[in-house]
Amino acid sequence: MFSYSQIKSLNDLEISVYNYIMDNKDKVRYMKIRELAVESHVSTTTILNFCKKMGCSGYSEFKLKFKLFIEEKEITKVSEDNTEIIDFFKKTNTEEYNEKIEDIVKAILKAKRTIFIGSSMSGIVARYGARYLSSVGQFSLCIDDPYYPTTGKFYENSVVIVCSVSGESKDIIGHINRFKKDNCCIVSITNTENSTIAKMSDYNIPYYVPYVKVGIYDITTQIPIISIIERIGRKLQNCREESIQDE
Known part of the structure; x- marks a missing residue:
């Protein structure tokens, strides 16, 4: 999620949405689309356009993917054998x-x-x-x-x-x-x-x-x-x- 090509495609308003989301990760996962629009000072249309550029069909899918993204923990056990x-x-x-x-x-x-x-x-x-x-x-x-x-x-x-x-x-x-x-x-x-x-x-x-x-x-x-x-x-x-x- 949030690949280089996706972030590069965002316009100024959508970048402000991205910055707000990354600065308020714990809040955003529980926010409704209108709440996010108010807090990030953009319209709901901008939020939906942002979600599409992140590869999501709508805000609900984005929230689900975002929740998985912030909860994701890579656990990689490596060999200690020499x-x-x-x-x-x-x-x-x-x-x-x-x-x-x-x-x-x-x-x-x-x-x-x-x-x-x-x-x-x-x-x-x-x-x-x-x-x-x-x-x-x-x-x-x-x-x-x-x-x-x-x-x-x-x-x-x-x-x-x-x-x-x-x-x-x-x-x-x-x-x-x-x-x-x-x-x-x-x-x-x-x-x-x-x-x-x-x-x-x-x-x-x-x-x-x-x-x-x-x-x-x-x-x-x-x-x-x-x-x-x-x-x-x-x-x-x-x-x-x-x-x-x-x-």
């Missing part, structure tokens, strides 16, 4: 996985700069990644703004490390398109290798853990992404130390 985390560490303790980390580190060492990108919760992880790699001597930047300008010679020949659980973020895909145009190497860390971002990448590390949502909010664990970033950082540090010793 088996998927343990499974992730077991799956990534392989020679093949280590070789992929090595390839990514070699690409980072060859590149002009390293840039992390992500949005929402993945944006927070991306900031952590940039900070972590900077701590081992690889100065890194983070872009967590979906509208941040990513055009220009500055980005040419960079390694771009993409953090994305779903691998389907439209804004991040737009960034990747621009980075690929500038000959950047794309490394993605996603939950599945079948996602769009994974397929666009030069290197992809999938981690396969269950998606978890509470309502509209994604609370899928970020531990695998953090672990992967830290492995890249530690490998990077060791490669630098080995090259110094060889000189």
Whole structure:
């Protein structure tokens, strides 16, 4: 109820009805249409037009839906089991996985700069990644703004490390398109290798853990992404130390 498109369709009088209803939720559920019209300083016709724009045939249907809306409580029980985390560490303790980390580190060492990108919760992880790699001597930047300008010679020949659980973020895909145009190497860390971002990448590390949502909010664990970033950082540090010793 009260979706973006519905609210956008309201005129000024209908918006005033909406504001009154949301400010007086407990009262409105018991009010008659004439009472609501008087209290919100509009006509009953305006109230009926408002109800239609909310997808209701009349005021009675609106009151019923509104009552359910304000009484609605999402109860989502989430698993406290950490088996998927343990499974992730077991799956990534392989020679093949280590070789992929090595390839990514070699690409980072060859590149002009390293840039992390992500949005929402993945944006927070991306900031952590940039900070972590900077701590081992690889100065890194983070872009967590979906509208941040990513055009220009500055980005040419960079390694771009993409953090994305779903691998389907439209804004991040737009960034990747621009980075690929500038000959950047794309490394993605996603939950599945079948996602769009994974397929666009030069290197992809999938981690396969269950998606978890509470309502509209994604609370899928970020531990695998953090672990992967830290492995890249530690490998990077060791490669630098080995090259110094060889000189």
